[in-house]
Amino acid sequence: MEELNFLDLVILQRIEPGTVIEKFGPKINSSFFEAANILGTLKQKGYIDFKSTYPGPSEVEVTQLGARMLEVADEKAKEAIDELDIAILGSIVKGRVDPEEIKDELNVRSGDVALHIHKLVKQDMVSYSIKSGKITLSVTEDGFKKVGAPKVEKPAEEIIVTGEVPKEAPPAEPVKLDRWARMKAKWEYYVEKFKKEPKKLVIYAVVLLLVFLIAAYLLLFFRMGS
Known part of the structure; x- marks a missing residue:
């Protein structure tokens, strides 16, 4: 079955009793040499045989194997449309018009593709x-x-690249603060800091008080000594 292709089925259907090689070309819209080459291929596959009547023309007859291939194809044509049929139709719609191209695209055996194309033809879809x-x-x-x-x-x-590198904005100059602004900023900083950590405020207050008392004591001590 792997050797069978759709062209074989087409040729087998067009062979009638009394068909001769010399006049077969017009039946398949081909030259004598093209027709003879195709018939020779079918003979090698065992689908047809030649009956020579010298000096008359060579008659072509379908063998039992060839007739069986037609029977199998006609039986297959009666089946419902399946996934492979849909895949073949999709390939043809996409532009695969040669059965060999469809076989290669779907990676399916030639015989299976041939039978399914025959089915699609019989069901008037191809x-x-x-x-x-x-x-x-x-x-x-x-x-x-x-x-x-x-x-x-x-x-x-499409993304168009112009090659232009965007220019970076120059860095902003530092803002200069006057003396009172700096003092205010420091005061706000410490206020916010002590709000978050009130315990440190108590510690700093005690330390400042001790420093003040020590300074006052030393000042008083030096005055009394003098």
């Missing part, structure tokens, strides 16, 4: 065209409704 041995896929209206429009990623906003 259509295809063939030219020069190449398949081109497109979604139908029903197929598009099934998956909707692809999400378009919003491009990132």
